[in-house]
Amino acid sequence: MREITLHDTLTGRVLPLRTREPGRVAIYACGPTVYGRIHIGNARPFVVFALLKRFLEHEGYDVTLVANITDVNDKIYAAASAAGIGSVALAQEMIAHYLADTDRLGLGRPDHEPLASETIGEIIDLIQILIDRGHAYAVDGDVYFAVRSDEHYGELTHRRLEDLDQGEGREGAERKRDPLDFALWKGRKPGEDTAWDAPWGAGRPGWHIECSAMAEKLLGLDFEIHGGGSDLAFPHHENEAAQTRAAHGQPLARLWVHNGMVRLAQEKMSKSIGNTLLLHAALDRHGRDALIAYFCAGHYRQPLEYDDERMEAAAAGVNRFREVARRLRPGPSPDWSAPLRMEFFDALAEDFNTPRALATAFDWVREANRSSAPVGDADLREMLGVFALENLLDVEVVVAPERAQTLMREREAARAERDWARADALRDELHGLGWAVRDSPDGPELTPVDPS
RNA sequence: GGCGACGUGGGAGAGCGGUUAUCCAGCGGCCUGCAAAGCCGUGUACACCGGUUCGAGUCCGGUCGUCGCCUCCA
Numbered sequence: 001m002r003e004i005t006l007h008d009t010l011t012g013r014v015l016p017l018r019t020r021e022p023g024r025v026a027i028y029a030c031g032p033t034v035y036g037r038i039h040i041g042n043a044r045p046f047v048v049f050a051l052l053k054r055f056l057e058h059e060g061y062d063v064t065l066v067a068n069i070t071d072v073n074d075k076i077y078a079a080a081s082a083a084g085i086g087s088v089a090l091a092q093e094m095i096a097h098y099l100a101d102t103d104r105l106g107l108g109r110p111d112h113e114p115l116a117s118e119t120i121g122e123i124i125d126l127i128q129i130l131i132d133r134g135h136a137y138a139v140d141g142d143v144y145f146a147v148r149s150d151e152h153y154g155e156l157t158h159r160r161l162e163d164l165d166q167g168e169g170r171e172g173a174e175r176k177r178d179p180l181d182f183a184l185w186k187g188r189k190p191g192e193d194t195a196w197d198a199p200w201g202a203g204r205p206g207w208h209i210e211c212s213a214m215a216e217k218l219l220g221l222d223f224e225i226h227g228g229g230s231d232l233a234f235p236h237h238e239n240e241a242a243q244t245r246a247a248h249g250q251p252l253a254r255l256w257v258h259n260g261m262v263r264l265a266q267e268k269m270s271k272s273i274g275n276t277l278l279l280h281a282a283l284d285r286h287g288r289d290a291l292i293a294y295f296c297a298g299h300y301r302q303p304l305e306y307d308d309e310r311m312e313a314a315a316a317g318v319n320r321f322r323e324v325a326r327r328l329r330p331g332p333s334p335d336w337s338a339p340l341r342m343e344f345f346d347a348l349a350e351d352f353n354t355p356r357a358l359a360t361a362f363d364w365v366r367e368a369n370r371s372s373a374p375v376g377d378a379d380l381r382e383m384l385g386v387f388a389l390e391n392l393l394d395v396e397v398v399v400a401p402e403r404a405q406t407l408m409r410e411r412e413a414a415r416a417e418r419d420w421a422r423a424d425a426l427r428d429e430l431h432g433l434g435w436a437v438r439d440s441p442d443g444p445e446l447t448p449v450d451p452s
Numbered sequence: 453g454g455c456g457a458c459g460u461g462g463g464a465g466a467g468c469g470g471u472u473a474u475c476c477a478g479c480g481g482c483c484u485g486c487a488a489a490g491c492c493g494u495g496u497a498c499a500c501c502g503g504u505u506c507g508a509g510u511c512c513g514g515u516c517g518u519c520g521c522c523u524c525c526a
Contacts, residue, residue, distance in 0.1 A: 012456080015470090032526065045526050075524065154455095157521075161456040164522065207524085229526030233456085236525085260457085261520065270525060297465070297475075302458080303519065313464060313476045320475080323489060347466090356466050360475035367475095369490055420485055427487075438488050447488090 002059055004348045006225065007301060009233055010156050014351050018254060019224055022200040025061045027053060028253065030211060030228035030236070031113070033070040034094035035079040038101060038275035040230070040306055041262040041269040047292065048259045048300045048352075049227050050107040055348050067110040068214045068318045069095060071117050072204050077192055087193050091117075092345065101279045106288050107388050112218050120196045123205045123213040126247055127198075135246040139175040141187025141201035142230040145173040145181040145208075150242045156256060157234040182239055185210045186301050208239035215252060216244065226253035230301075231268070233258055260303045269306065277306060289389060290315040296354040296387055317362070321392040324365045326391065331376035340364045341379040349384065357383070400446040404435045408444055411437065 019025055029049040032042045046067065053063045071091040071260045080087040090166065095115075103109075116123075127143055130136035135149045147153050147161070154161055164180060172183060183206040188195040195202040205213075221244065237256060244252035264275040282291060288394070294314035299305040333341070334437040340360055343361040347356035361383050377393055384390045398407070411426035427437050435446045 030526070033524085038526085042526050048526095073524085156454055159522070160454080227526095230456085230520065231525055232521095234521055259526070261526080263519080265517080268520070268525090270495085272525070281513085299466080302465090305464085309476085310464065316477095317475055326489085350468085353466075355464095355474080361464065362474055364490085370492090415485080418485070424486070436488065439484075439486095440489080 002345065003124070004056070004059065004349045005257050005351055006257050007260050007351050008254075009237075012158070014365070015255060017224060017290035019061075020220075020222065023061055025056050025063045025225065026066070026223035027063065027225040027227060028066045028068075028211075028215040028219055028223065029110075029226075030232055031067040031069050032098060033073045033075055033207075034091050035073070035075045036094060036097055036271060037097045037278050037280065039262075039269055039278050040282055041276070043102070043105070043279045043282075043291075044262050044300075044304070045229055045259050046102055047105060047107065047295045050105075050110070051292075051296070051387060052225075052227075052352055054107075054388060055198055055345075055352065058345070058382075058386050059242075059349070060073070063362070064112070064219065066112045066114065066215065066218050068114050068211060069098065069118070070210060071095065071115045072194065072210070073116075073207055080193075097280075101283070104280070104283050104288055104434060105292065106391075107292075114218060116205065116214070117194075119210065119214050119217060120205065122217045124185075124196075124198050125208055126213050126216070126243070127205075127209060127315060129247045130184065130243065133246065136184055137177065138185075138200040141185075141203055142172055142175055142183055142198055143149065143185035144176050145184050145239070145243060145246075146177065147182070147242070148178055150246050151266055152245060153242050154238065156238045156241050156422040159234065159238075176364060179205040182208065182235065184207065184243070190238070194335055208236055211236070212240045212243045212247075212252065215240070216248075221248055221250045221252060223253050224345070225255045225257055227257040227259070230260055232259040251341045259300045260298075263303050263305050266305070266308075282311075286311045288314060289318045289392060292387060292389060293318050293358075296358050297356055300352055317358075318392060320362065320365055321380075321389070322395070324368050324380075325393040325395045327368065327375065329374045331378060333376045333379035334371070334373070336367055337364065337379040340367070341383065344383045345386075358387075398448055400435055401433075404446055407433075408435075408437060409448060412444060 006017060007012045008015045027049055029045050032038050049065060053065045056063045067436060076087050076091055080090040127136060127179060130145065134143050137142055161180060185200060185203050185205060187201050187203040195204060220378040241252050263269060264277065267273060267275060269276055290311055294311055297314055340363055344357045347353045347360060364380055381390050381393055384392060407426050409429050411423045414422040414426060430437055431449060434449050436449050437444050437446060
């Protein structure tokens with residue numbers, strides 16, 4: 001079995017994947033807060049960790065992927081109140097959009113997609129443990145985590161406590177024992193339309209404790225991979241790690257894997273800046289194949305610029321696979337394929353280097369194109385399958401309408417008479433109908449002008 | 453200010469000290485009546501300055517520049 005390595009934020013190094021039990025991997029990837037429809041930036045971790053799961057499964061692992069949905073949060077209250085609807089209604093509407101939008105990526109669903117609102121019992125239990133162990137304290141209906149009670153706080157993101165900007169003016173500042181402390185439970189405030197009962201009074205959980213509780217509930221402790229956007233490393237993941245460590249004396253996860261930001265015009269794509277491109281709009285415009293290829297074209301840890309040029313380049317690459325598919329046959333691939341197949345999966349095993357793997361797949365395509373003998377598609381299908389792009393090899397036999405067929409036959413007749421002017425005119429006419437003619441050694445064939 | 457990362461050819465983007473990355477675009481050729489698709493070839497690439505080394509894009513130090521986080525954020 002290949003050794004698989006991934007970059008770990010805690011150690012700052014690329015480390016081998018070590019499983020708790022042989023052959024089983026658990027991944028927890030932080031999902032969105034549902035107060036609006038998700039944009040391309042939100043889609044990146046969804047895609048990255050879904051593809052990572054596919055790769056690990058290809059390597060023989062049994063993988064459980066959890067991607068939570070944060071449906072209780074300040075942002076949701078604010079957005080719901082601005083829209084004049086209830087926060088539950090807003091969250092439900094946006095969850096439906098989130099599921100529909102990400103479904104269109106064609107990557108299936110994560111194994112579990114827990115909601116914070118369905119994990120309240122576990123959250124309360126976890127907070128109680130933290131209080132009992134002296135790592136948290138209740139004040140006027142709020143509960144705060146005592147950051148300085150955790151000697152390892154800051155290690156994940158390499159910060160010293162004294163370096164932290166102590167952000168004056170935050171809510172609850174006067175109730176906290178230390179400015180660094182953060183909320184585990186927030187007492188109900190006027191205008192908030194949801195609350196749950198807890199030993200410290202009615203209220204709702206803080207964001208960070210939600211994830212600690214959901215991850216533990218579904219995956220246990222010290223699980224293999226915790227992922228999310230690099231913007232979540234601090235404070236979200238730092239706090240998650242601290243909570244679980246303080247409550248149980250065990251780490252939450254073994255590897256902390258962070259994906260880079262998607263940028264628009266050199267700037268992080270985010271709702272607060274207002275420079276977003278929504279996922280469903282991008283899917284409408286470019287299709288899921290090009291979008292997946294676009295994500296794979298950059299290494300997951302690097303920032304990824306979004307613009308039409310890049311998307312078109314990704315679409316062109318996708319077409320290259322579609323084109324080679326016309327020359328392939330079902331069945332095992334030739335001898336020259338084996339090293340390339342190996343190289344492809346080796347690249348993914350080394351910190352999930354999708355751009356390098358993709359380059360190898362293109363090497364395979366060139367090799368197939370230059371081969372005069374028929375080439376079996378098995379290996380390429382296996383490679384693209386990890387990226388959920390094996391559909392590119394399924395050449396859709398689109399039968400041209402009778403009218404186009406007739407024009408094509410007329411063109412053949414003109415060509416036979418060496419009447420090139422007429423032949424070219426007929427080709428133009430076909431193009432106008434949406435069909436391109438290709439003259440191959442086996443005769444002419446019609447393909448849709450703009451396949452997508 | 454602190455922490456993390458990055459600066460590669462026209463564009464994108466790999467490269468874990470010594471060999472053509474790859475994709476898109478351009479140019480030349482092959483194939484073709486012409487196209488399309490494909491193949492072959494091609495372009496003073498590694499921000500700058502030092503250092504280590506037989507040899508550095510690849511390691512070390514510095515300079516300049518860019519981005520992310522330090523507040524909600526995928």
